[in-house]
Amino acid sequence: MIKVVLIGSGNVASHLIQSLKNNNSIDLVQVYTRSKKSLENKIDTTKITTEFSSLKEADIYIIAVSDKVIEDVSNQIPFSNKLVVHTSGTMDYKIMNPKNKRGVFYPLQTFSKNKEIHMQSVPFCLETENEEDYNVLEILAKNLSKLVYKIDGKQRKSLHISAVFVSNFVNHIYHIGHELCKKNNVPFAILQPLIEETANKIKTLTPLQAQTGPAIRNDENIIEQHLEALQNTTYKDLYQKLTLSIQHAKKL
């Protein structure tokens, strides 16, 4: 059994705790959090510590905290020569204290408090400072998920930018659709099958092949009608920019 200590209590940490504690091949030895309350009902309280000095021995320490405090947390781990990994899409493993063997354990998914995640389908992007540490990190990841990738720092940073586009920005565009529906007394649920099909389509077509709509058809008449109907200047601006970008991509 791989012994794991997890540090953190945010969205990523909470979802990881849920998966780690239910896994028969993993021993979640301990979780560090600043306030015990943040992990109430999520794990046996005897496994929680609020003191770095009380951290127990483990095979892997997972630092699942916000980017800004990864470095500081890594300095507080009272051990050396242990495998310590963070879960950030952006930060280099080198920001962590070199007294330990470092790596990255990046789950590429959107985690929210009130939404369960099927961890077996979350892609894990792994990187280790030393080749010989990769195996144990991979065993841990493969116990949690079917989708495990060896991804270097440069690739991971670019994946994170792509993730911001295809998840955070896409979700915000759903929000714009939601607002427009609310304003016009149409149930947002009508759009759900379209949203699902748009996401599914690109499993078999490239997004370029899958593109439909007035922009790609150069349907200036519809585009003008839509711009006229949009009163929110931000939405109007985004409509114009995205339309031009679709038309530009078509020409390349």
Next chain:
Amino acid sequence: MIKVVLIGSGNVASHLIQSLKNNNSIDLVQVYTRSKKSLENKIDTTKITTEFSSLKEADIYIIAVSDKVIEDVSNQIPFSNKLVVHTSGTMDYKIMNPKNKRGVFYPLQTFSKNKEIHMQSVPFCLETENEEDYNVLEILAKNLSKLVYKIDGKQRKSLHISAVFVSNFVNHIYHIGHELCKKNNVPFAILQPLIEETANKIKTLTPLQAQTGPAIRNDENIIEQHLEALQNTTYKDLYQKLTLSIQHAKKL
């Protein structure tokens, strides 16, 4: 059995033909197309006509052509007092010739040639000029799909704008993710679970509740790193605009 004549051979028409001809409660009497070749292998050739003067009698005529030619096609139908509907998200039924009873039969989905559609899950937005025609249009729609809505012209136009956002623009953002992956030698497939989860999340959370990422966290450090890494000026501009729009929506 409802007798249907379909006019058109594009993406929407092709998918409708597929569903209509396989439905035991519907008699697809005839399909009009300008060139027989466009419907090769899609329907028994004896059912195809290229002459409006040869159009047969039916209960419903579905005009599934591009917005610009709906009016002209409606003028060519050699009958009067029939139920004639178009499939456009934007056009008023009043653009069609008033010699017939008019309506709208708008399937709210993204249709591409090489991608099958499960028609039972396509929302149909219906509207009829005369109340008494609604029933037969509804029966037709309910034979094709589980999701049938009565939607007036104003609502439909707003739904179409929302659909451009949540489907056409979202797909283009997938394209941006695809391009970034290609450029950085990362398989785009790694992003698929994230794309699916982002689409699924909003079944149980509002898009505002579901929002994650550097913009909503006001993580200026990451945002700056991402902007610096993005070389394409269009992508950089969209990144900035969408980030500001997310931050603005949070404050409302």
